[in-house]
Amino acid sequence: MLSKILNFFNKNYTKKGEINMSCNGCSSCNSMFCFQCEQTAGGKGCTKFGVCGKDPRVAALQDLLVYELKGIGFYGEKLIEKDIEIEDRIDKFVMDGIFSTLTNVNFDEDRFVELLKEAEEIKKELKGKIAQCNCNAPEEALYELPEDKESMLKDAKRAGIMYNAALNEDVRSLREMLIYGLKGMGAYAHHAYVLGYSSKEVNKFFYKALAAAANNSLTVDDLFNLNMELGQSNFKCMEILDKANTESYGNPTPTEVLVTKKKGPFIVVSGHDLKDLKQLLEQTEGKGINIYTHGEMLPCHAYPELKKYKHLAGNYGGAWQDQQKEFDKIPGAVLMTTNCIQKPKDSYKDRIFTSGVVGWPDVAYIQEVNGKKDFTPVINKALELGGWKEDELEKKILVGFGHNATLSYADKIIDAVKQGQIKHFFLIGGCDGAKPGRNYYTEFAQKTPKDTVILTLACGKYRFNKLDFGTIGELPRLLDVGQCNDAYSAVKIALALADAFECGVNDLPLTLILSWYEQKAVCILLTLLSLGIKNIHLGPTLPAFVSPNVLNVLVEKFNVTPISTPEEDLNKILG
CATH class of the missing domain: 1.20.1270.20 (Substrate Binding Domain Of Dnak; Chain:A; Domain 2)
Known part of the structure; x- marks a missing residue:
């Protein structure tokens, strides 16, 4: 091996x-x-x-x-x-x-x-x-x-x-x-x-x-x-x-999110910081500015205390690695709240702002003073730029299946498994990236049988989250658990299902197909391994900092396996 x-x-x-x-x-x-x-x-x-x-x-x-x-x-x-x-x-x-x-x-x-x-x-x-x-x-x-x-x-x-x-x-x-x-x-x-x-x-x-x-x-x-x-x-x-x-924003609930443009001034919020988004929503209320999430901020639409703001209009773009193309010359402002910033192109360097731990030379930075941030420069820039001139044809996707929402369907899920309606669960999640090979995750999701459920989280889901996977009974086949910060939700769902079936997590009809890019993914992998979770399929490449002997331990102790092709991996998993 x-x-x-x-x-x-x-x-x-x-x-x-x-x-x-x-x-x-x-x-x-x-x-x-x-x-x-x-x-x-x-x-x-x-x-x-x-x-x-x-x-x-x-x-x-x-x-x-x-x-x-x-x-x-x-x-x-x-x-x-x-x-x-x-x-x-x-x-x-x-x-x-x-x-x-x-x-x-x-x-x-x-x-x-x-x-x-x-x-x-x-x-x-x-x-x-x-x-x-x-x-x-x-x-x-x-x-x-x-x-x-x-x-x-x-x-x-x-x-x-x-x-x-x-x-x-x-x-x-x-x-x-x-x-x-x-x-x-x-x-x-x-x-x-x-x-x-x-x-x-x-x-x-x-x-x-x-x-x-x-x-x-x-x-x-x-x-x-x-x-x-x-x-x-x-x-x-x-x-x-x-x-x-x-406790700050309520339990996420299943919510449809607009993924197309609306006419008018706008601000795109990227990163992971829910508090920054909340303060921006408060400061823009009644100003005629639409707020769009980007990247890992997509799950924010499912939190009751955030989605109550009607000008939280939708989600713009996809994962972090596409931002230079997506932010190029847009007639709106961008707020980067945590990691995932790329070198800003000159075409939008004057309209991107950073906050918190994020920094880029010669890019405007919003300071925090006594727990508050004044986003007036971002707001003024959005109003100055004027925004999109017309609406796009509407398209929406479904988010909001954190552990509280998903486990509210626990009885139906368990019954569907016992009746053979659900044969397998796949957690397809993790970081997205720009290197070739990540189309594997799109193809894998598309090839999963119709009697299986896909759980997804983090920005890797942008590879397939706008596709229609249909439903199984009352449940959509694709359940968006949240951002990478919500990895706990996925673990809690797995542990709850194991308890319900009176077995270990490794005995569930569940396979983890994970993609990694940066160090939060490393941290989550260590968490999964520390919980004794085995048979993880990892890609698209092996971390360069893992030595052969350390790799050998991960393989022998946890059966960490590299991805190969969607067809080969599905055949092995499903027999």
Whole structure:
């Protein structure tokens, strides 16, 4: 099995010694190394310029910020061991700091300089709270940040992924997996926190994991177990985020969403932040401006406290990777609330705005002041541009099948399974992306038998969510569970069905067909594995940071399987 998988992924598998071990973006050269996302150059690593648009200087500053966060993790863990409370503002900085280094979030080097300076102050503050520390502190904890940006860039070499060429490749693989899982969990924790929800248990794990990533004495087994612990922590984090969203905006309900244009001024809202959307809806009410969701914001139409605004008009466009084409020269404004930003084209750079952790050089940024954001610049730009001149012929799609809505049909679903009306469930979800091969997910969904149900979530659903799959009884065959932030809903549905049939999740007629792109997908995969869920079909490529030995463990322990062709995979799954 391992040999077959390695052959399948041979285009992106990085053999030991093949990686450019050069510095990560120092000021004297133009080099970097990053392999955290699925689209990394050549399936091995970006060494000249990030496929995402990240330049070597930003890459270097991001590496140095992660380095500083490891130092904060070391002192934070020592304080936790002494039962010394760490302030919420520091917890928030840690989650936001690690989130800011996730793919397609922040590309503004000046913002990273500010984060680095704040990280250094926090590290000193935590260190000062430890009266005596005779512990063997790692270099990340002892490092002192210089004052100027160019010196930071020179120092960033020591923070590079490949800086220690002698490091065991399996240790490196599991360390990076741990860091990337933290980046994903940082995103989920951030979204919960802005709504006033958090967990000290989850927050403490950030320090533990960051400290572990700087601990050279940990074994491969230690690091593997920490990755499984991260999966459990993230499950708790996603549960808190689900509670934050549903208690703030109500449980999603099945809702038809317009996916065509309406006449008039408009603002397109992309990203993942429900609170930003709510504030924008409040500030635009009665102004004659239509609000459209984009990308991962599509599920917002199903929340009662958001869809009550009549000017939440519909959803524009598809997944994140098409934004340069979709935003090109549009007569409206765009608000990017969290990750998924691409380099803005000149044709819309003057009409795109960022918020929260998102940043792009020379793009207008909406600051938060006392928990509020003033979106007047976005509103004025939308009114100035005037919007679309006429309506398009209406087309709608159905969303809103989170765990509360889907499980309200539990009796009917169970009865349909027992009567043979539903033979199988497929969860086809995850990240979308631009690399070839992702048409697999469209074809797979289209080829699923009519007596099967498709659950979907995250932006991967844009590959097929506008297609008509028909119904089974009272249920549509395609159930949109939500955005990537709603992965908890899918897990809860699976666990509830397992309870109803008095079996384990792995015994259900359920198959997970997952696509990955960035670190939130890594985090979710670790959560699924930590719950003991097996037989996951993963694609379109293998993460470049997974070493052969680590891959072997995932295959043997969890039967993680690469996608092949829709026909072959369906035949194997359905027998």
